[in-house]
Amino acid sequence: MNDRAAPVPPPDPHAAPDPAAYGDDLAATLRASGSRVVPAEEFHRRTGTAPQAWASFARHWEKLAPDPYAAARGTRRLRRYGAFTFDAVTGEARPTAHTPFVQPEASNPLYVDVRRDFEPLTGAFLADPVLHTVLGLLGRAATGLESHRRWLAKVHPFRVLASPGDAGEPTPEGMHRDGVTLVSSLLVGRANAEGGQSTVTRLDGSPVLSTTLAEPGALLVGDDRGTLHGVSPLRPRDVGRPARRDVLVATFAPA
Template identity: 60%
Template sequence: MDESTERFWGPAETTAFQECPPAVAAARESLASTGVHLMPAATVRAHFGSGEEEWARFASHWEDLSQDRYAAERGTCRLRRYGQFSLTPATGEMAQLPDTPFMQPDRSNPLYVDVDRHFEPLTDAFVADPLLRSVVSLLGHVAGALDSGACWIAKVHPFRVLATVDDEGQPTPEGRHRDGVTLVSSLLVGRNNATGGRSTVFAPDGPELLATTLDEPASLLLSDDRHTLHGVSPIRPLDPSRPAHRDVLVTTLTPA
């Protein structure tokens, strides 16, 4: 990672903003102007300087997720883990925070108002993976277009949504919603035998701002959660004789 990517760019720092790596500069500009940005997989991989071996190692962590019992109670088969980090973009410091229940603010997720959800923590191997640090660091730099906070809280959710011929998979059973954060991101890690899973970001009054199907691992969708809504359509098996799954890393950032 070059020296410029280790800096923090606040919204008013015009000169530093112009020195951003191209991927970061494009994302910041889109988020500031439209509230949404899609970073193609090739751009993400090039920014991280990662190859197939690194992404295969990263994807292997999705084989070690735990059942989401809250989703199961509503008929959705979903696996996940959860953890939090503090991030200081100016120094690149990233520290894991103690495990706590996950709770979303009022008026964000209508399915779980005032519900503390307890999920299995992130594995040590996942926390130690260099690609996780790269993803969170990138998001910290991008989020500087939305808020000038010097430190961020990153909430990290590796998800696997499963589907069979009899049960479609629901990535967002709550429908279009906010997460109650500043920046929300969805990084595609993998899809197997899946159709559907179209991600859409909406303006608060309803029009679509962007709709895309994340189908190439490392594709990254970013949105300003304060001023947009988002949702993902169900997935179904392409081959009805086999199950389908969709693996994503959802990471949100709020100022500390």
């Protein structure tokens, strides 16, 4: 008996964008291999994200706040945090009341059971249509991994900064899980940066993939139940200027 997933047919380049169907495609790949890299061009085409809408979405990263917990460990990072409930039947994501972020048990070793108070997502970010397109896509993919109607999506916009002699650490905890069903990292922008390579392995350390998200819209999605992930340090390409890496990390777990 062959238990391997059937190959996913290539998308029709002339078809209308359908993020829900695209989420099904992602789920099929994740069931087969545990992780998937979506090139930026494919992400924008399959979600129908127009350049003007993307530019407006990226401007939210200019309004992030310092992360004092990362600073205490020597990492210069800006971020905000928010959570949504996602209904797999309606495809609707609704913001929840803002609460401290608590890392799930047996996941990130640096912050287990630590209540971290981050600045909330701005009202404009909460309502941004690009964010809701991304959550709809990822929610559909999560439902393809586990059949639940209601999900809790946690949303973290990050900016990691680096300067000469002060490397930025996107994941100071090293290789880790987030303790959820689905984890994702969407590159929003990067400037004057070297490094920042994402690596995904199985729980036993065997390799799945390594990639550097370089183009805005490149997306890395993983089945967090069976994989570990981490990102290498960031350094300036031109030592006379700082480096930055802007990403949106979103996770899904059953509500």
